[in-house]
Amino acid sequence: MKQIYFYLLFLFATVGLQAQENKFNLIVGTYNRTCESKGMYVYEFNSNTGDLTLKNNTENVLNPSYLSVSSDTKFVYSVNQNKNGGNENGVSAFKYDSKTGKLDFINKKIANADGPCYIIDDDKNIITANYSSGSISVFGKNNDGSVSEVKQIVQHxxxxxxxxxxxxxxxxxxxxxxxKYVLVSDLGTDKIYSYQYNPNAEKEVLVFKDTVNAKKSSGPRHFTFSKDGKYVYLLQEIDGSLTTFSYADGILKKVDETSIVAPDFKGETSSADIHISPDGKFLYASNRGTANDISAFKILKKGKLEFVSRTSTLGKTPRNFTIDPTGNFLLVGNQNSNDIVIFKRDKKTGSLTATGKKVELCSPVCFVFTKI
Incomplete structure (x- = not known):
């Protein structure tokens, strides 16, 4: 009898653990000047079913259009992007409880620049790309997770x-x-810049290392590293180019180039986001404009890409998307149709299939998965 009892106890514990391992939090950043949004939202995502369930949200956070989560997942940082300029442009810090999804505001610091649109952080610093100013802001980070004053502004x-x-x-x-390095893509100058990163410095945190030119009038937007760190894939907003660079010690060298735009496409191109699947075998890139689709590519040897498929995002303006940690699903944030659309991902072919599932949400523009 005791053996049966312990067996059942073990069985239930195993099933419960497996169920928990298939669930993650998805933190979503939004714009909230054109529709009703409270800022950031936390959903529970089931990687077996593709279901999203709302857990929590912030109140009155201005345009948290990009997010970064600390390595210990205790804090979340957001840019506050005010397109009209002024002191509302900055970075906000939040204490994050992954179990409840609650985000508690800690503090905010001004970026001393306009249009912060991207953010990264580590244990020492928080760094933003500032679109409207053409600059990079480096903030310090305090032990309690709060943001300190700007240490450095690098102007392009x-x-x-x-x-x-x-x-x-x-x-x-x-x-x-x-x-050891921080890379910065600049849409206005058609360049990628690399900076030596000195995390403990008080002022010169970023020191210029090198720059590489993209194609003229291509508009470098987002990039991602290959899983082995040997290649960088750059997506260009204006013409839809997708360029492969080799990477070593802060130096990039162009090795190949393709496009996310269909050969017969006639319309406006506005490439947006780029990500690699968790297994490192496939790359995906989104195109806004009049295309509203996601292109999938197989990653070949020496960083080259082979086109797989092109899939409608079933909405307008796919500014951001993400692949869940298991690689089962791809979630798209359609900014102008105000929804999150969920696609099943074929791990063998890389192709995407609509699940019919979506969540209505005002202007979703950034996704970050965390463990619960």
């Missing part, structure tokens, strides 16, 4: 040919896999 200069390139527009910041 230059312009391109397209109407969207009237000046420098820093669009994304990203750590190299070894955290």
């Amino acid at each position: 200069f230059g312009k391109g040919i397209d109407r969207r390139q009237e000046m420098a527009h820093a669009h994304m910041t990203g750590f190299s896999p070894d955290k």
